[in-house]
Each structure stands twice: as C-alpha cells, then as structure tokens.
Amino acid sequence: xxxxxxxxxxxxxxxxxxxxxxxxxxxxxxxxxxxxxxxxxxxxxxxxxxxxxxxxxxxxxxxxxxxxxxxxxxxxxxxxxxxxxxxxxxxxxxxxxxxxxxxxxxxxxxxxxxxxxxxxxxxxxxxxxxxxxxxxxxxxxxxxxxxxxxxxxxxxxxxxxxxxxxxxxxxxxxxxxxxxxxxxxxxxxxxxxxxxxxxxxxxxxxxxxxxxxxxxxxxxxxxxxxxxxxxxxxxxxxxxxxxxxxxxxxxxxxxxxxxxxxxxxxxxxxxxxxxxxxxxxxxx
Amino acid sequence: xxxxxxxxxxxxxxxxxxxxxxxxxxxxxxxxxxxxxxxxxxxxxxxxxxxxxxxxxxxxxxxxxxxxxxxxxxxxxxxxxxxxxxxxxxxxxxxxxxxxxxxxxxxx
Numbered sequence: 001x002x003x004x005x006x007x008x009x010x011x012x013x014x015x016x017x018x019x020x021x022x023x024x025x026x027x028x029x030x031x032x033x034x035x036x037x038x039x040x041x042x043x044x045x046x047x048x049x050x051x052x053x054x055x056x057x058x059x060x061x062x063x064x065x066x067x068x069x070x071x072x073x074x075x076x077x078x079x080x081x082x083x084x085x086x087x088x089x090x091x092x093x094x095x096x097x098x099x100x101x102x103x104x105x106x107x108x109x110x111x112x113x114x115x116x117x118x119x120x121x122x123x124x125x126x127x128x129x130x131x132x133x134x135x136x137x138x139x140x141x142x143x144x145x146x147x148x149x150x151x152x153x154x155x156x157x158x159x160x161x162x163x164x165x166x167x168x169x170x171x172x173x174x175x176x177x178x179x180x181x182x183x184x185x186x187x188x189x190x191x192x193x194x195x196x197x198x199x200x201x202x203x204x205x206x207x208x209x210x211x212x213x214x215x216x217x218x219x220x221x222x223x224x225x226x227x228x229x230x231x232x233x234x235x236x237x238x239x240x241x242x243x244x245x246x247x248x249x250x251x252x253x254x255x256x257x258x259x260x261x262x263x264x265x266x267x268x269x270x271x272x273x274x275x276x277x278x279x280x281x282x283x284x
Numbered sequence: 285x286x287x288x289x290x291x292x293x294x295x296x297x298x299x300x301x302x303x304x305x306x307x308x309x310x311x312x313x314x315x316x317x318x319x320x321x322x323x324x325x326x327x328x329x330x331x332x333x334x335x336x337x338x339x340x341x342x343x344x345x346x347x348x349x350x351x352x353x354x355x356x357x358x359x360x361x362x363x364x365x366x367x368x369x370x371x372x373x374x375x376x377x378x379x380x381x382x383x384x385x386x387x388x389x390x391x392x
Contacts, residue, residue: 137315144312144315145312146311146312146313146359147359182319182322182323182326183319183323183326183329184308184309184316184319185308186289186291186304186307186308187289187307187308187311187314189288189289217352217355220359220360220361221361221362221363223361224361255313257308257311257313257314259314259316260319270314271313271314273313277287
C-alpha cells in the first residue's frame with residue numbers, strides 16, 4: 001500500500017472525521033441486534049488510516065496504557081477519579097493546544113490529513129478544516145504543520161506525560177522563568193521513556209510527509225504550493241502531498257513548548273507532542 | 285535534528301541564537317510571530333542584538349548556516365533558507381536594509 005489515495009474532496013464533501021455513520025461500516029459489520037460481533041464504528045477513512053498505521057508500524061490500537069492512577073490523582077489532590085480525564089479537562093482550561101492536536105481523540109486519519117493537506121484537527125467546522133483554516137488562531141489564518149503530525153494515542157498516557165512533564169525539572173525551570181510579556185522560554189525535550197517507561201513509545205503514532213525527490217524540504221514547499229492552488233481554485237502544478245506512518249518512536253522525545261498563559265502574567269505549557277528519533281527523519 | 289536542540293548541543297557556535305529564537309517563536313506547533321515582532325523591538329534584550337546580527341550574517345552568507353539545522357528546527361515552507369531569512373527580516377525590521385550597498389552591515 002503506497003501513498004495516500006483519499007485526496008482532497010475525493011469523498012465529495014462527506015465529513016471524513018465523523019466518528020460513526022451508518023453508511024461507513026466495513027464489510028464485517030453485522031446488523032444491530034447480534035450481541036456477539038462488534039460493530040464497526042469507524043469511517044472508511046479512519047479504518048484506512050488505522051490499518052496503514054498497524055501494517056507499517058505494528059501499532060496496537062487496542063493496547064491501553066498502564067495508567068499510574070494514584071500518581072495522576074496526586075497531580076491535583078482535590079480532583080477525583082477518573083484522573084486522566086480531569087487532567088485533560090484542566091489542560092483545556094488553559095490556552096494550550098496539546099490535548100487538541102496531539103491526544104487520542106485525534107484519529108489516525110485526521111493526523112494523516114493534517115500533515116498531508118494542512119487540515120487542522122482543532123478546526124471543528126468541516127468546510128473550514130478542508131480549506132486549511134486554523135481552528136485556534138483568530139481570523140482565517142492558514143493552518144501550519146511541520147513535516148510530521150504526531151500524537152499520544154492513549155488519553156491516560158497523554159495525561160501521564162502532562163503530569164510528569166509538568167513536574168520535570170527542565171519544564172519547571174522553563175515555566176519558572178521570570179515573566180516577560182514579549183518573550184517566552186525555548187522548548188524542552190524529555191525522553192519518552194523518562195515519562196512513560198520503556199514501552200511508552202508504543203503509545204505514540206505519527207505521520208510524516210513523503211519526501212519529494214528525496215527531500216523533506218521540497219515536500220513541505222510543495223505542500224504549501226498545493227494548498228495555495230486548491231484555495232485559489234487552480235489546478236496545482238505540484239504533486240498531491242503524500243504521507244506515511246512514522247516507523248517508530250522508540251528512543252524519541254516529548255517536546256514541550258511554553259508560552260504565555262491567558263492572563264499573561266506567567267507561562268504555561270502551550271503544547272506537547274512526541275518526536276521520533278533523528279534517524280527516522282529520512283524515509284524508510 | 286539530532287538528539288537535542290542545536291543550541292543545546294552547540295551553545296557557542298554561530299547561529300545558535302538565531303536557531304533557538306526562530307524555533308521558539310516560529311515552529312508550526314508554537315507559531316507566534318507577533319511576539320517575536322514585539323521582542324525584536326526591545327533594545328534592552330542583549331540576545332536580540334545577537335539574533336539580529338546572526339540574521340544579518342545568515343542573509344549575507346547563507347552557506348555558513350549549519351547544513352539543514354535551521355529548516356529541521358523551524359520547518360518553514362518558504363522554499364529556501366534565503367527566502368525564509370529575508371521574509372523574516374522584512375517582518376521584523378521592515379525596510380531597514382540588512383546589508384548596506386557597500387556590503388557592510390548596517391548599524392542597528
């Protein structure tokens with residue numbers, strides 16, 4: 001299986017990320033009422049992206065992170081179970097976007113379309129998402145994405161990263177930087193294994209642009225040109241962007257970006273996302 | 285990008301400040317050009333004087349940049365280092381020329 005064959009508008013405007021719809025059930029779907037067979041709730045696009053991720057990286061989408069529940073509960077002692085959900089809700093009260101673009105609710109398909117077509121998972125309006133409009137920045141600004149889009153697939157693992165990362169000395173040092181309204185600390189990288197244990201990388205997946213003529217830089221440039229042509233109603237003069245799964249996150253890091261809080265009187269974690277090790281920058 | 289950020293691996297090498305600041309404010313996951321524009325106007329920040337000098341140097345001699353480090357860190361889609369650096373200069377310093385006609389750097 002090569003490439004990414006669900007191109008822009010090829011589903012005739014159907015909402016690709018809708019979590020469940022009757023017409024999208026796979027071949028193995030059975031009629032309601034049979035209690036012994038699971039009903040396929042994913043769209044075809046979601047199932048396609050999931051399958052590619054499974055085949056290329058061995059990702060087990062049913063594997064659940066072994067949650068350190070007591071540890072998460074201690075993160076904010078006044079909060080009750082379920083711990084991870086509450087941590088993510090707490091994150092949602094801030095101005096960060098890590099839980100919106102890099103957490104388990106983002107599907108494999110959405111992650112794939114983000115890096116290939118610059119469709120922002122945080123943009124809840126389907127038309128604006130397909131038009132490449134950012135979902136968080138004000139106005140109609142184009143969404144930006146690096147040459148990869150990555151996520152922590154399990155919400156408990158994400159909450160654990162957030163809890164442990166927030167307590168890590170390097171992140172604490174960044175957050176404790178004397179406040180300046182015009183500047184902010186640089187990003188911090190922490191090994192995935194330090195935050196999630198030796199198997200923690202299995203909770204991470206990602207998609208990366210396929211290099212063009214061996215060049216990731218060219219692929220990034222072409223993606224912008226392709227996106228611009230589509231927005232202008234022109235026929236793109238560059239190839240349609242393609243994406244493939246990041247082979248592995250073993251040995252990788254979690255990047256924490258720090259920015260101003262909503263009150264603009266201190267710093268907070270603006271986002272966090274997994275990054276695979278350097279040798280995976282090239283196409284496998 | 286290697287195991288850690290360029291400025292961590294080579295804090296004393298040329299362009300470490302340029303790469304650190306552009307990564308901090310312009311990487312797609314943390315894009316905040318407005319803050320960088322405000323910061324660029326701050327004359328009380330010594331690091332911004334270094335940043336401006338390194339940006340000038342990179343525009344004048346892009347071949348001196350450490351291989352693909354700038355792109356790998358910032359992930360811009362301008363087509364080349366030179367295009368990115370010149371756009372950045374315009375956005376931060378407007379019509380101020382990065383280099384005088386004589387080829388010497390203009391004074392800040």
